[in-house]
Amino acid sequence: MEWDLVRQKVLLEDAVVNLNCGSFGPTWRSAFLHAANLRSVLASAPMDFFLRLVPGELERARRSLADWVNHPWRRLFFTSNVSVAINLVAKSLLTSGFRGAVLLTDLEYGCMRWCWESLCAISGAELRVVELPKFPKDSEEIIDAFREKMTSSVKIVFFSHIISATGMILPAREICSLARNRGIVSVVDGAHGPGFLPLDIASIGANAYCANLHKWLGVPAGSAMVAFDEGLMDRLDPLVVSWGYRGYCNQPAGWDSRPLDSPDEWGGTPRLRRLEFQGTQDVCQWLSTEATLQEWDSIGPDNVFSRQRKLSDYSRQEMAGKGWKAWTPESPEMHGAMTAWELPRTWNLDLVRNWLRQKYRLEVGLNRLPTGELLLRISNHFFTTQSEIDVLIRALSAPRAGLEAEMWEFQ
Numbered sequence: 001m002e003w004d005l006v007r008q009k010v011l012l013e014d015a016v017v018n019l020n021c022g023s024f025g026p027t028w029r030s031a032f033l034h035a036a037n038l039r040s041v042l043a044s045a046p047m048d049f050f051l052r053l054v055p056g057e058l059e060r061a062r063r064s065l066a067d068w069v070n071h072p073w074r075r076l077f078f079t080s081n082v083s084v085a086i087n088l089v090a091k092s093l094l095t096s097g098f099r100g101a102v103l104l105t106d107l108e109y110g111c112m113r114w115c116w117e118s119l120c121a122i123s124g125a126e127l128r129v130v131e132l133p134k135f136p137k138d139s140e141e142i143i144d145a146f147r148e149k150m151t152s153s154v155k156i157v158f159f160s161h162i163i164s165a166t167g168m169i170l171p172a173r174e175i176c177s178l179a180r181n182r183g184i185v186s187v188v189d190g191a192h193g194p195g196f197l198p199l200d201i202a203s204i205g206a207n208a209y210c211a212n213l214h215k216w217l218g219v220p221a222g223s224a225m226v227a228f229d230e231g232l233m234d235r236l237d238p239l240v241v242s243w244g245y246r247g248y249c250n251q252p253a254g255w256d257s258r259p260l261d262s263p264d265e266w267g268g269t270p271r272l273r274r275l276e277f278q279g280t281q282d283v284c285q286w287l288s289t290e291a292t293l294q295e296w297d298s299i300g301p302d303n304v305f306s307r308q309r310k311l312s313d314y315s316r317q318e319m320a321g322k323g324w325k326a327w328t329p330e331s332p333e334m335h336g337a338m339t340a341w342e343l344p345r346t347w348n349l350d351l352v353r354n355w356l357r358q359k360y361r362l363e364v365g366l367n368r369l370p371t372g373e374l375l376l377r378i379s380n381h382f383f384t385t386q387s388e389i390d391v392l393i394r395a396l397s398a399p400r401a402g403l404e405a406e407m408w409e410f411q
């Protein structure tokens with residue numbers, strides 16, 4: 001594969017080394033253009049856009065995505081990001097009558113933990129935490145940690161498929177299966193899932209799999225999804241009450257009594273419209289999903305995943321060679337495109353970020369764990385090059401005390 005040529009298909013600022021796709025992913029050129037063309041129709045002929053163009057485009061986007069992630073299209077709707085997706089599911093589940101505990105891990109993405117914390121406080125639910133083994137040898141250790149905490153009072157389990165700060169892949173299928181056997185609802189934060197690993201939602205078996213399309217997949221920003229199952233479908237409520245909540249206005253009596261899962265004239269079903277439609281908004285990014293997936297299929301997703309792994313292995317070997325400590329497990333089933341490295345705890349996150357950006361034009365992920373460790377995270381997507389990784393390795397090669405002094409020059 002001519003990766004230098006494939007890289008040209010992605011909008012990337014040449015002057016910046018982007019090793020932080022894990023925070024915000026760049027967009028495919030073709031998807032960007034598709035969305036931009038649609039936006040010009042939206043701007044110039046809004047009636048045509050919303051009433052005549054969106055429904056067909058939305059249906060194609062939904063069906064192509066559903067096929068790609070192996071989930072029925074009638075059980076999948078778009079949101080603007082995974083935060084909205086998770087808030088919607090959490091709020092639907094933690095109604096005022098909820099009794100029991102919600103279980104999540106100690107390494108959840110900070111604001112998603114806040115989401116559950118705040119809703120638990122309102123509903124009176126108890127929040128319980130699974131401490132993940134920090135340096136697990138295999139996924140059995142993770143499964144054991146969940147099994148131990150899944151007691152009879154736990155009613156919901158929430159976890160990240162890929163831990164944001166460390167890049168560790170959790171055994172989602174096994175955790176969901178443990179939950180199902182105990183009657184626990186499983187909600188997966190798949191913020192990094194699509195485009196990071198081969199995603200087969202049917203085989204994971206979560207009640208809800210919430211995912212970003214704008215990180216690793218390369219759909220323009222503002223694109224995410226919720227894939228839900230039959231067990232959850234009647235429990236989901238929209239975050240925003242809009243048209244769709246009770247069908248369409250001004251229609252003859254009986255019009256709204258259509259089956260909730262039958263195809264409608266809006267590119268989905270009455271059930272999906274109720275959950276998805278939030279009033280007038282720009283949805284052109286959702287509509288460029290098909291253009292995005294065509295790019296993936298033209299390269300071959302497996303080629304992308306094996307390239308990511310090769311680059312990850314390269315970063316691992318180089319960083320470890322310089323004495324940095326890895327926080328991403330080595331076991332193949334537990335790591336993919338991201339590796340994370342422990343920096344001295346005393347280093348200031350913002351100083352490190354400014355120093356790397358200003359001196360080396362380099363972007364990396366930086367995360368402070370709740371336990372105080374500062375982690376540097378390298379995202380290795382297919383467009384990353386070894387020479388870009390080398391820029392980071394060179395930056396981190398000087399003696400650590402010298403680096404700290406240097407950072408202050410760039411505060």
Ligand SMILES: Cc1ncc(COP(=O)(O)O)c(C=O)c1O
Pocket residue numbers: 022023081082083084109112160162163164189191192212
């Ligand atoms: C695990 C995880 N969950 C949720 C989010 C939130 O994503 P967004 O800001 O797109 O909603 C992120 C973003 O990095 C993440 O890594």
